[in-house]
Amino acid sequence: MTSIKTPSTERPTPSDSTPAAALHTGTSDLRALVLNNLRQSGIYVALVVIVALFALLTDGVLLSPGNITNIVLQYSYILVLAIGMVILIIGGHIDLSVGSVVALTGAVSAVLVIQQGHPWWIGVVAALVVGVAVGAWHGFWVAYAGIPAFIVTLAGMLLFRGLTLQVLDNISLSPFPAEYQKVAAGFLNGLLGGNGFDAFTLLIGALAVAGYAVSGFRTRVARIRYQQPVESFPLFVARVVAVGAVIMYFAWQLAHARGLPIVLIILAALVLVYGLLTRRTVFGRQVYAIGGNLSAAALSGVKVRTVNFWMFVNMGFLAAVAGVIYSSRSNGAQPAAGNMFELDAIAAAFIGGAAVTGGVGTVVGAMVGGLIMAVMSNGMQLMGVDQSTQSVVKGLVLLVAVAFDVYNKRRAGSAR
């Protein structure tokens, strides 16, 4: 415990500081690792359990090549929204308007491409510009006018739904040209040929596994060089093998269906970029700092307004990406498109471990949270469960997930 030292005496090393050299050996205590990261590992376990459960209940249909492809196509835009949403939630905000923004960006794109006959990419660019502008609008009111995000985006939800109706003149537009439809419904298939399956998809899957292994190994080497604790080598290998097996199984199934969906490439790229952005960049750190303690962040020199502003611009951008994917998938723009998407995205973030009070959450967690919702919806649809029951189940899952999080926090709080 605390001891008093006179200035002349040498400061002894604190007894509890393990010599860093001893940490190289790493830990193989899987149980401790899991328990220490219960918040994160809990949702992985939940995902595995839910996948297994529905695979069983649907006699394996859930994991069939065609259905896996379906899940990817059906829920990709929710996952894209969840990326932006979890970043906002970490920063202590929320965005209730994303459903309306998805509709508006899709509508703008549809008007340009379908009504006015511009090329497909003009529609995409215009949608992204509109999304960024909407984000900047929200960002201005939240960051510079100091209005709570809940209010600003609630207003935005009404505002942009109204604008969608005006842009579309209250009618649905369809169909998009084939190139535009490819964004959500397109596949990379047969680029390398294959015998009943797509070799290209498998190659991409293999590259992803290799990339995961190499980056994991490099991180490990760097951490050892900086004398930090790492997991034991067998455990590291086991982790890479497990993740690799999942990815390859996934790729194998896709390869036996229609090949590699283009949206999956978009989604994977976004997850990679935003995963790094939140964990490894100054901007990401500042988002966590603002959500964790706004005053302390401001007094540490974080430009709170700027960071808040860009968080919303980013959400607008991602909502536009989702808008393009959704309009492409539904092959047109409807006035009621994207209704309630915000709630799915918010639910994904919270199921994925984000804290209601801000400062906590991860992009990967939000993706897992979104997948839990996706697998549940899809599984129940396959089983022919009633829409109303689906809604009840999803609501309960969200509640239980957050209750678990709160319980977990309380347990952690009283442990010491």
Place this chain on the structure above:
Amino acid sequence: MDDTILEMRRITKTFPGVTALEDVTLSVRRGEIHAICGENGAGKSTLMKVLSGVHPTGSYDGEILFDGKPVQFRGIRDSEANGIVIIHQELALVPYLSIAENIFLGNERRGRGGLIDWNRANAEAAQLLESVGLHENPVTPVIQLGVGKQQLVEIAKALSKKVRLLILDEPTAALNDIDSAHLLDLLRALRDQGITCIMISHKLNEITAIADSTTVIRDGHTVETLDMLADEVTQQRIIRGMVGRDIDSFYPDRESSPGEEVLRIEDWTVRHPVQDRMVVEGVGLSVRAGEVVGIAGLMGAGRTELAMSVFGRSYGRDISGRLFVRGREVHARTVAEAIDNGIAYVTEDRKRYGLNLIDDVRRNVSAAALDRLSRLGWVNGNEEIKVAESSRREMNIRTTSVMAVVGKLSGGNQQKVVLSKWLFTDPDVLILDEPTRGIDVGAKYEIYTIINRLVAAGKAVIVISSELPELLGMCDRIYTLAAGRITGEMPVGEATQESLMELMTKDKELVG
């Protein structure tokens, strides 16, 4: 006199992995003021939580006898029914409710049909306020009162519950000297009325002034109970019990050799952010390399406001005046600019303004100077851990790992994390606002040692403190601040507590 109101016998309380209390015994005589002291983390608060039922019966071993009878509290309501009331360090008042509403919260004065009888409540509240010497209207919202008066409201609330044993956790930690003195007088008056008090405090001078007996706790064990009346118990004697041995001096020695001037402000004036009044008026001061300059002032004198307005205008509006760093005038309009100009401000309220409590030590240490660890916006996480590790070593931060969450550290260790954060910005001037508030004696000494090390390395340090002995022990030169104006400046050799206090209260009458 040997009438015992409370006896706690062989109390043992464990949390997963930690034994907080082991075989603690505490015996309190009826009608005395019983002080409990010990370093942070020694187990004082846990003991009081056991006593008040926050940790319910069954979650600990041992027995509690109140009035000679064994008692088992399942919750705070049980203990309050027995007349045991605890007032926590962080006051538990609802800011927007009135004094009377707060006093009777959860204990409402009901009239006909179960509705609250506000006339009766307000009248009773007025009587209670009278008995604690607080002259305020019971319908005043609590938010309009200062911390000192809020403390009195808490005591009035305790009295309304027919308190027989009042427990105060660090009652004077946030109070200035005048409010503290008033509170201690009130405790004496309550004792004369037969109310027994248990007081947890770090302020040993208060303990020696007021306590009838003192129990010292160290590392979850009872060390000793001192009879303050029978023996000649000095502060040194108590400290010996707390830390296990004597400390030669409260304040480490330091060679003082001020160099060139590092920071100077001239004619610094700050307006209150919402009210139409000056908080700081025409202040000028300077600090040199290798010098510790103190700012003494009562609460509300504008000390924190002055410091924060200098630190990137993070407080107030219409700020005018000139700020020089190393002889060059700088215009630091944002915190980031202030940091770039080598100014660091260590807040008086580390939990609210200093730390991200839910994040780990590592990221808190790097928070104010992430650009030093990053290239093109990418943070080098490994380098960051290295920085945090070296801070942990140099500052002697007691934590199992730099990945440990800051909110779980003790107050002293949290303060070391805040200091580490600001040292990592490599400042020329450090403004330390109440650097030892709410931390234990051992950690205080360590903080003083760190300050001396910084000064020896050529940093300029400004210390704002409510504790005059601390200023006298640490500083080379002291300014006094009253009602936003500098009322005096003297080398520490010429200063005494009395002379400082005189200057600190000087302008009050003149302006007020």
